[in-house]
Amino acid sequence: MKIRSVLSAAVLAVATTLASTQAFAQETFTLKLAETWGPNFPIFGDTTKNFAERVEKMSDGRLKIRIDSANKHKSPLGVFDMVKAGQYDMGHSASYYWKGKVPNTLFFTSMPFGMNAIEQYAWFYHGGGMELMEEVYEPHNMLSFPGGNTGVQMGGWFREEIKSLDDLDGLKMRIPGFQGEVFAEVGVRPTNIAPGELYTALERNTIDAVEWVGPALDLRLGFQQIADYYYTGWHEPATELQFLINKKVWDKLPADLQEIMKVAMRTGSYDMLVHSQHANAEAWATIKEEYPNVQIKQFPKEIFQAMYDANKKLLKEAADEGEQAARIVKSQEEYLEQSRAYTDISERAYLNTMSEVE
């Protein structure tokens, strides 16, 4: 063997080891995420942006998330199908949008007269909720994780005050999904209208009332200019968004990057609840100052009781549809009962005490 060959062989052997070490250390992944929201949609969109930033920083650039908003993929309510098909690696949306395709996805966003945000997180993480969600999404080759909470959503903007059940009879209201079905049981005619047309529809009496989210997002749509009555919430007490991930993509990630994703999603979902609290409080202060016409109203007990009974009836019907639905409804009802008994003597008692001192 010539000197040169010996040398080359030795260097090559070491260099190969080096190359594979470097390759391992630097292997990078880019996941494409489709979100249901338009570009720069406040709060919801901040959640995916912050998530992507944290994942990239924590992984030292080994894992990047490329976010496509609805303007880009043109399919806000196609996120489930696109992630399932592998057209996108992951999505950011809300589970109850898929009720028409997979009925039991309904239960993982927020239920009327259901758990508040902290109770619902406790159900997800300590009460079996995550396991039930996994069971529902697994046949579709996807994982679903909590993706950000709005807190209690407001009950909506009404142009006339609602004093009795009679006032709801035939009332046209923008309120979608299961929540709309509950309202329908007490006489409301629920409709769904694209966000961009809501203001005009309310102004021209195409609808009499509109439910959106809460002060921060409602303020931008301008309802406070044309409706005086802002009702407190009951129908979505803890709306949780979701991160959806294609299972094949997930399984390809090394364990450290999976953990980075998990922790970044979990923090991001909690963060959105906190961000919502901040932004809603700020927007509510603005509404109070600039729109003295706006009055906060609560439905009379007669209406709440009728809607509460309607909700129970619809949940019973849903549970009768199948064994899985029955288990989920039972799990949520039992968890809520136990959790709320404590919330009542802690959070609720405290907030009521504070409202009495001057």
Next chain:
Amino acid sequence: MKIRSVLSAAVLAVATTLASTQAFAQETFTLKLAETWGPNFPIFGDTTKNFAERVEKMSDGRLKIRIDSANKHKSPLGVFDMVKAGQYDMGHSASYYWKGKVPNTLFFTSMPFGMNAIEQYAWFYHGGGMELMEEVYEPHNMLSFPGGNTGVQMGGWFREEIKSLDDLDGLKMRIPGFQGEVFAEVGVRPTNIAPGELYTALERNTIDAVEWVGPALDLRLGFQQIADYYYTGWHEPATELQFLINKKVWDKLPADLQEIMKVAMRTGSYDMLVHSQHANAEAWATIKEEYPNVQIKQFPKEIFQAMYDANKKLLKEAADEGEQAARIVKSQEEYLEQSRAYTDISERAYLNTMSEVE
């Protein structure tokens, strides 16, 4: 040059590059953490364990946290000094324990009649709270991050019912810190007693009442066996623990590990609030079932108003102590006012609605 030397030099050069690459990829850190709690202390101790586990997984073993409980370091209330001196790299404790050393650390745990947990997180992350906490801890070469929230703490166990301010006059109660000072203003004689002696002190009437945390942690100490009246909370509506980190140690960590730490601490702190909700609800269900003697009570308005006024007076005195204290008190008061106006029309309204339907 001999063949052997040429070969060796070449291999050595490549090997050195390899070694430094490997060293970079595998550089590991172990941080020693001192916690105020005893070994296996529920909920609080789970927070540090989960934090350590996540950090290690996310960093693929490059960052390890070694936790020493109080049994090991023997200095539960020495965490501040030990981390400051670099004897420990980090700590898990509560900011208000350091009030005697650095008065303005008081404000970063929970204040009587103050923000609830979500409002307080919003203040930390969107209302300037983190910046104020940094300002207070920086002169001590430490960083402080939120470290886990208990939610609203219960008002304590009383052996006799409290019907008026007169009943508080001379009443001996275990309640430490600033909260005890507020109680002292309305006639209570606050004392601090080691946890292991609390049950016996209450049983033998050395004290008439005891404040601890909430159902999950109270149940273990057995107060429900000897006190019938369990009062709702007002004095610690959102007790936030803290992670303390020595600044020199922090500065030595690469940016990706710093981000991993930050996100793991943030998730861990939120997680504790959710864990507390779950564990308290479970324990409260047990107390209700097994100890029918226990009654939930709320102080009459006269007492709350007197304590609310006493709290205002003490906060004013604290603010008069210096410019920094005045800024913190103002920041918290203004944030609470704006945030609570929204909490009242969302969370509080919803919980009250739910308490009315049957």
